[in-house]
Amino acid sequence: MVVFEKPKSxxxxxxxxxxxxxxxxxxxxxxxxxxxxxxxxxxxxxxxxGCSVMAYDYFNCDMVEAAHGRAPAVATGLKRSDPENxxxxxxxxxxxxxxxxxxxxxxxAARNENITVIFVNNAIYGMTGGQMAPTSLPGQVTQTSPxxxxxxxxxxPIKVCEMLxxxxxxxxxxxxxxxxxxNIKAAKKAIKKAFENQINGxxxxxxxxxxxxxxxxxxxxVKALEWLEEKMLPYYPLGVYKDRSAQKExx
Amino acid sequence: xxxxxFRTDFCKGCGLCVEACPKKILILAKDKINKKGHHPxxxxxxxxxxxxxxxxxMCPDCIITVER
Numbered sequence: 491m492v493v494f495e496k497p498k499s500x501x502x503x504x505x506x507x508x509x510x511x512x513x514x515x516x517x518x519x520x521x522x523x524x525x526x527x528x529x530x531x532x533x534x535x536x537x538x539x540g541c542s543v544m545a546y547d548y549f550n551c552d553m554v555e556a557a558h559g560r561a562p563a564v565a566t567g568l569k570r571s572d573p574e575n576x577x578x579x580x581x582x583x584x585x586x587x588x589x590x591x592x593x594x595x596x597x598x599a600a601r602n603e604n605i606t607v608i609f610v611n612n613a614i615y616g617m618t619g620g621q622m623a624p625t626s627l628p629g630q631v632t633q634t635s636p637x638x639x640x641x642x643x644x645x646x647p648i649k650v651c652e653m654l655x656x657x658x659x660x661x662x663x664x665x666x667x668x669x670x671x672x673n674i675k676a677a678k679k680a681i682k683k684a685f686e687n688q689i690n691g692x693x694x695x696x697x698x699x700x701x702x703x704x705x706x707x708x709x710x711x712v713k714a715l716e717w718l719e720e721k722m723l724p725y726y727p728l729g730v731y732k733d734r735s736a737q738k739e740x741x
Numbered sequence: 742x743x744x745x746x747f748r749t750d751f752c753k754g755c756g757l758c759v760e761a762c763p764k765k766i767l768i769l770a771k772d773k774i775n776k777k778g779h780h781p782x783x784x785x786x787x788x789x790x791x792x793x794x795x796x797x798x799m800c801p802d803c804i805i806t807v808e809r
Contacts, residue, residue, distance in 0.1 A: 494794040494807040505802055509779065510755030514801025671761060671798050704755075711755040 497521040499530050499550050506544060510711020512701045513541060515668045516610055516677070517548055520581065523682045524551065527689065533577045534568050536561040538591075540583035541616040556580075559591020562598035565605045577688055579606040584625040585615045588648050592624075595650070595696075602659040602693035606684045609650060612701040613722060620706030624648045627725055632706070647725065651698050655731040661693035663731040667700040667723065669715045676728075692735060700726050743792025747782055748804040754779035758796035758805065764789045767796060 496502070499521035507513045524530050533551040537543060539558040546553035556564040561580035569578045587595050587609050598605065614632055615621040622632040622639060625647050629638040651665045662684060666677035677699055684695035700722055704714040730736075752775055759767045759782065770783040782804075784790070797805035 491809055492806065493792060493809050494797040494805065496803045496806070500803060504751050504777075507801065509753035510757055511801055514803065515799070518801075518803050671795050674798050711757055712760050715757070715760075 497525045499524040499533075501548050501550050503547065505548060507541065508705045510702070510704045510714065511541070511616075512612075512668045512699075513610065515674060516581075516608065516699050516701065517542075517545065519668075519674070519678045519681050520579070520608060521549060522678060523685050524549075526682065527685055529577045529685070529689070532575050533579065536565045536568070536578065536580040538580070538582040538586040539617075540586045542581055542583055542610065543617070545581050559586050559589065560594055561586070561591065562594040562603070562605065562607060565607075566598055566601075566603050569603065569605050573604065573691075577606075577685065579608060579685070579688075581608045582610065583616070584609070584611045584613065585618075585623050588624045588650055592648075596654070596657070599654045599694050599696065600657050600659040602661060604688055604691060604693050605695075606681075606688050607694070607696040608681065608684075609696055609698045610701045611650070611698055611726065612703040613647070614703050614706050616703045616706055620703070625650075627721060630721075649726065651696070651731040654696065659694060660696065660732055661734050662687050662695040663698075664696075664733075665698040665700065665726060665728050665731065667718065667728055669700075669702075669718050669723075673728070687735075698726075700728070742788075742809075743790040744787070744808040745784060745790055745792070745796065746806045746808075747784075749773075749781035750776050751802050751804040752779060752781035753777060753802055754781060755801065756782075757799040757801065758782055761795040761799040763793060763795060764791060766790060 537545040702714040792809040
């Protein structure tokens with residue numbers, strides 16, 4: 491009996507990501523969820539700009555490439571054009587969603603647009619060569635902050651889940667990680683819930699996945715996971731930040 | 742008995758599976774180089790494998806298939 495194999499929604503090609511990059515794990519989780527929910531035929535993904543720009547080559551569903559940061563706006567159009575038959579997800583990094591695409595993100599959340607957003611936060615611009623991102627930690631050394639991020643000069647990192655949870659709009663916000671098997675299982679559960687919310691017409695669901703960038707952090711893949719646990723998780727605590735349906739049931 | 746197979750051509754030698762294996766029976770084969778130029782993962786003792794699929798869960802490149 492096969493207990494683990496490559497999901498059908500993930501194309502049978504080698505990924506271009508660096509060794510140990512957790513994008514691959516997150517791609518697989520999304521593909522597994524699409525398989526399990528049986529929505530491959532009607533799912534449309536929106537790829538971002540960044541390392542995961544070529545995500546359109548890796549998913550066996552329809553994919554659209556959006557301009558930098560505009561994935562939620564493109565997804566809005568795709569969803570509204572045929573809300574019954576389209577399941578739309580966006581897959582975005584932190585340089586895409588939390589920087590240039592912040593307006594689109596906040597407004598689609600405020601409108602409670604019925605889409606699913608997978609937000610991969612690795613605290614750095616990966617594709618362009620390791621520059622400081624809006625989510626880089628205070629003191630973090632990057633190409634553009636060689637002495638560490640100076641918060642007097644560059645300000646503080648943006649905590650997207652906490653920020654969006656202040657809005658009345660979004661249905662579901664959760665921060666997960668993929669640094670160990672337990673967290674990967676929890677991440678899959680969160681992604682599945684985000685897709686189910688869309689199928690049930692509940693509205694905007696965002697799953698923030700705290701991720702690694704071994705190459706630009708200058709660490710080995712294993713050390714990068716340790717760094718994530720030591721440095722990133724205290725700053726970006728995991729958990730559910732908003733779940734409107736659960737709140738309503740509780741009342 | 743559990744059986745684990747690897748598509749070594751796709752392996753990037755990141756070592757996340759080696760770290761995740763509870764039985765510590767996976768290694769990066771230092772004497773081999775795959776098409777991509779990495780040292781691919783290798784099973785040292787199939788008998789000890791319990792088929793937990795932790796390695797496959799951690800693998801970013803989805804090269805591992807686990808059967809039980």
